[in-house]
Amino acid sequence: MAKRARVTVDHAYWVGDEIYTNVDGVPYLVDTGAEVSMTRKCLETKGHLTVQLADGTIKKTPFGVWKGIVWVLGPYNLMTITDLRELHGSPAGRVPLKKRLEILGAKLIQMGSTPLKWYKPVDIPEVTKQKIEESDLSPEGKKALERILSQAGVARFKNDCGDMGIKYTHTIEGGVHPPVRQYPLNPGAVAEMDLIVTELSELGVVREEPNPITNSPIQAVRKPESSGGGWRPVINFKALNRRTVANRASLINPQGTLKTLRLKKYKSCIDLANGFFSLRLAKASQGKTAFTHKGKAYVWERLPQGYKNSPNVFQSAVMDILDGLETTIYIDDVFIADDTEEDHLEKLRKVSDRLTAAGLKLNLKKCQFGQFQVNYLGFQVSNDLGLSDGFRKKVEQIDPPTSLNELQKVLGLCNYVRDHVPSYQKYARPLYVKLRNEEPEGSHKKWEWTATDQKNLENLRIAIKGALRLEPRSLTTKLVAEVSCNEDDAVVKVCNEGAGIVTMWSYTLSSVEKKYPAEEKELAVLARYWSTLKDLAQGQGIRVLTQSQVHRFLRKATVESTKATNARWGRWEDILLDPDLEIGPAQLVGKRKTRSDDTPSEPLEWTLYTDGSRKGTDKEAYWGFILKHKERERSRQRGRVPGSAQTGEVTAILEGLLELERRRVKRARVITDSYYCAQALNEDLSIWEENGFESAKSKKVAHENLWRKIAELRLTMELEVVHQRAHTQEGTHWQGNEEVDRFVQMRQVVFVGIEKWEELPKGRVVPEESVKEVVQAVHGALGHAGTVPTRRELEKQRLWIPEREVRRILKDCELCGRYNAGRRGQRVGGLTIKSTVPWGSICMDVAGPLGVPGRGGEKYLLVLVDSMSGYVTTKAVRKANGNSVVSMLDQVCGYLGVPKELRTDNGTHFRNAKVDQWCQKHGELMRRPFTSQEAGRGLEDTEPKLEQKVPLQVGQRVWIKAQVGAPNAAVKAKYDKSDIVVKILDSNTVQLKKKGIQGVGQLKPVPY
Known part of the structure; x- marks a missing residue:
């Protein structure tokens, strides 16, 4: 034992369940459970022990005892022995300290005299210095970065891995697969495989298994020469993956990750060292991963590569560790970005501390800290996204493929950046044709790579060289997608509104889609990428620009020469009805005339304020309008109508336009607080009129008859429609809107002097001089309803007027006379409105085959019905086909004129080339009937004519x-x-x- 030496403790800090301390500037690992009071103590050296490190060097390392804990200083960590009771016991039962250190089995301390061949140390101080110099931080920031890295867990050698502990232990769900035979390895790869298996065994990643329950074959894959050559072991887990229950956690697509990056000034990329090897595999699942090498069976103790759930499981664990921090994670790559240096260093410290505490280690060589431009997932990330220099070098170094498999690898590499290459599919198609035409490997056909193939590859290489720099998706603007199609290909360019390109998609149309008309081609492409567009939009609106006349009310019946199936159209119609979608030709969408309520309007003399209202206790909606000329009121009306407040608003607009027509006004401004009405008048009404007032689902639009009349009135005047927000004192027209709102809210008709009228049991007798005024007032308040509703309202108010007087007065009502002129139409909201002008729309149908033919063998009857007047024309024919339909149309339209639209069902009599040519020749619009009974409503009227044909x-x-x-x-x-x-x-x-x-x-x- 050496002389005792005292060393000073700088400070202590926790990392997961372990406590570390710095002794003379060297990090020591203190055993779990040590009290924090150690920060006020010192460690006492008992002596020195001669050990051989894993790199083969021999050193004397100190050891000592602190609070019953035996510690030994290794090259990077302090190894401990927690159980010291034996050391206090009798010498006979004491295990020697050297033996106890051998039992520890430490990674960094190796007892023995043979250096480890697999150990390839990383010069941590040199790499740390290099990373700090590469950063774009200030001198103070670089010092802070150095402190962060000094406390981070880093990989000390090539396959060094952490340990995420029992919390993230993974269990393989599924049965045990039958053993798969192990085939002989390439003789040149056996030695390197031995070294790798030995390394993984000593690191605790795999272990030898004496009684394996299954087997997956190990294969040696040659590394590319650009990476240094050599061999890489790959376990073929196909059989295991087939039996394993898939982890359905959504693994982020790298392209999707890049498009949603938040680009800020300071950026860092952290690469986790051997991430899969840091996550434990449950003991019960280890047997399923067995493989054989040189007659010995091994099983994985950590998450293996090649197992299908490894990426999902590991990424989910990392996302859980960094939960709450604004980071972007793709498997083992973590991206961090901030606008200020202080915020970036603070977030980097938190991320590093969490990863280290969880047992993960950083691969310093691949990390990038505090830089303005970084490489992430193969792309240069600065203010936008571009191809990295490394990826461009890979493309430049592509050799001519010598097999089908190599051609697939080349296309896989190029496809990774297809979103950055305009019309990528045009350049890649010849190589895909080559791929499809080649027979699979193993056939007797010899692989042939021609000069034409090499030229196609060069064209693709040149196109990738000119790849565009893209920008990530903005969270504050709409997503704009421009769809363009030609005979074979389709291109979708996606941009942030008013900014740069986010991505570009190219697509080769299928053989069926190539036959579609322009509208259906664009809808097919939109449906293909719709879910991706919704993900990119991130809650913002989507604006789709097309080349053809596609709009959100488009339906199959209005498309000329439609080829798509009803099932496809059902899917397309669902997309067109999405409230976030705005779609139309590029020259129209986004360029329609719009006016906000704060934009000063052009000086117009006439202004119409409209409003509709319905309170909870009301059974009907109230409508009203105020008409002003040069800010001076000229007229105001109000009334009631069955339906919602929206119905009242539409009725108010119709009544106001009728008043403008009566005054022969040609230019006026309409102010409404209904966004539905403003949108309809500005944009939707023309589309509804074109589609016969049907939505994309072939359903009638709400308030169809009211909108039809409004559409006719708009033809005679120029309107400027402004949406004014209700109940706010903002905008130019809020005062007029408030005035009409108060006017409509008045719910009762008040008659002056009613208390002087004689009262009978049936009600008050209205004086003769007031009869007309009272009837007209009640009739107008009801929205010009008929005689019966007017009589009922008079009875409710206890006013008695003879019914004949009510009929006489209402018969002279100018407004009702205008509605009810000619043939009586459908009554909507108390108003009788005709659908269209005479012979403007006709319905056509066929009856037959008849039981009794006519004198000339006529078995069918063609029927034409005018939608407005109900005029019926018939013609008996021998066959119901395109020739007979065209013959009747020529005959009838020869003396009555060509109508604006022809409504038929989808029968083969009408949907054929003959009728289509006739409609195109005369500019006819062919549509389905308003109702299924409308086309044949004149059949009953034609029975006498039919009977004359078949006596x-x-x-x-x-x-x-x-x-x-x-x-x-x-x-x-x-x-x-x-x-x-x-x-x-x-x-x-x-x-x-x-x-x-x-x-x-x-x-x-x-x-x-």
């Missing part, structure tokens, strides 16, 4: 229909034996000789 004669022999089906049933009707007509009772009924009375529709003439 029966007395004495005629007929077949009797045996089975009654629909008139247009697809199954051919069956007939019984023939009979003779004895008497014709009426135009649709006859009496037969044997069968009695039958309808004409049940008979079929028998040919003579």
Whole structure:
């Protein structure tokens, strides 16, 4: 024993469950459970022990006892022996200290005389100095960084790994797979495999297993010469992975990680050393990882590489360790960024402390600290993202592939940066064609790499050399995606609104998609990348710019020559209805005329303020408007309408526009506090009108009839629509909006002098001079409802007026007369509104096959019905096909004119090339009917004409229909034996000789 020497304790700090202290500037590991009072004590050296370190050097290291703990100073840590009771016992039962140190089995202290061949130490002080010099920190910041690294756990040699403890122990879920045969290794790789297996055994990563329950083969894979050559062991865990329950935790895609990076001034990248080897494997699961080398079986005690759940399990553990810190993690790579040096160093310290406390070690050689530009996941990260110099060098060093497998590796390397290369698919397609046309390896066909193939590879290399620098996704702006398609390819360029490119996607259309029209091609591409766009948007809106006339109300029936299936269209329509999506041609989307409530409006003489309201106790909605000319009020009206407050708002706009039309106003401003109405008037109304007021799901838009009339009125005037926020004193028009709101909130019609009117049991008798005023007031308050609602409202207010007087006064109502002129339409909210102008929209349908053909063999009846007037035109034809439909359209439209739109079902009679050509020739819009019954509503009116086409004669022999089906049933009707007509009772009924009375529709003439 040497002379006792006292050493001073600088300070103590915890790392996980262990306590460290600095003794004379050297870190010592003090055993678990040591009191913090040691910071006021000192360690006493009992003597020195001669040991041989793992690198082969021999040193004398001090040892001593502190509070019953035997400690020994190693090259980097203090090794301890916690149980000192034997040392206080009799010498006969005491285990020698040297023997006890051997029992410890320390990684850094090796008893013996043979140096370890696998031990490749890292010069930690030199690497630390280099990393500090590479940083862009200030001198004070570099000193702080040095202190952080001095307390961080770092890897001291090549395969050095930490220990994350029992908390993160992983259990392999699944059964045991049958053993897989171990094939002989390459003779040149055996020696290196021996060294690696020995190293992993001494590090506690694997252990020898005398009784293995299964086996996975080990294979030697040659390393590239650029990496120094040699061999790398790979365990083929295919059988294990098939039996293992997959960990469904979402592993972040590296490209997705890069696109969501928060780029700030100071950046650091931390690489964790041998991360998988730091995570323990449960004892019960170790047997499933068995492998064989040189006749001995080994099992993994730590998480192995090649096991399918390793990346997910390890990344989840690291994310749990760094939870609450703003970091980006991809498996064992941690990215940190901050705007100020102080914040960055503080976060770096917290990250380092947490990782070290959890038992993880840093790979200092691959780490980057406090730099303005770093390399992360193969990219240069500064103010934007670009290809790193290392990746460019890899691409430049690509050799001509000598096998199918090597070509796959080349394409895999290039695909990693495809988002940075415009039209990447165009350059890579020839090589993929080569890949598909080649037979799989093992076939007798010889691999051939031609000059053309090499030229294609060079073109791809040149395209990658010109890769764009991208910027991460912004959290404060919309995501803009520009979709462009040609005959074979599609390109999607994704940008931050008003900023740079985030990513670029190129895609080769499938053989089916190449046949699509332009609209369907763009929708197919949008559907392919929609989920990725939603992820990139991060809660912000998405604006999609197209080349064709795609809009969010597009549906299959409005697309010319549609080729896609209904199932695809169902998916596309769901996307188009997404509230975050804004889609349309590039020249229109984002460039429509918009006006906020704070933007000064152009001077217009007429201003219309509208409002709709419905309180909780109200059974109906109230509407009203105030019309002003040069800030002077000219008119105000209000009323009630069944429905919601939204219905009241739309009704107010319609009533106001009718008032403008009556005054022959051509230019006006409409102020509304309903965003729905402002959006509809500014953008949606024209699309609704084009689609027949149907949504993308073929459903009617809300308040269809009101919007139809508004659309007609807009054709006669120029409107500027402004959305004014309700109940706020912000914007230019808040005062007028508040005024109309107060006006609409008035719920009762008050008559002056009502207390003087004579009161009878049935109510107060309204004087003759006030009858017209009272009826018109109540009628107007009800939104110009009919006679019956007006009478009921008078009864509610205890006012008695004869019903004939009410009818007479309402008959002269100017507004109702304007609504109810001509054919009576559908009543909506007490108002009768026509759908469209005469012969502007017609419905067409076919009836048949008929039971009895006409004189010329006509079996079908084509029916045309005018949507407004109900005018019916029919034509009997022998066949219902495109020729007969076009013939009737030419005949009818020759003297009535070509309508604006033709509404039909999707039957083959109308959906064919003949009818499509006719519609294109005349500029016709073909759509489905408003309702399924609309196209055939005139069939009942055509029965007399039909009966004239198929008369029966007395004495005629007929077949009797045996089975009654629909008139247009697809199954051919069956007939019984023939009979003779004895008497014709009426135009649709006859009496037969044997069968009695039958309808004409049940008979079929028998040919003579």
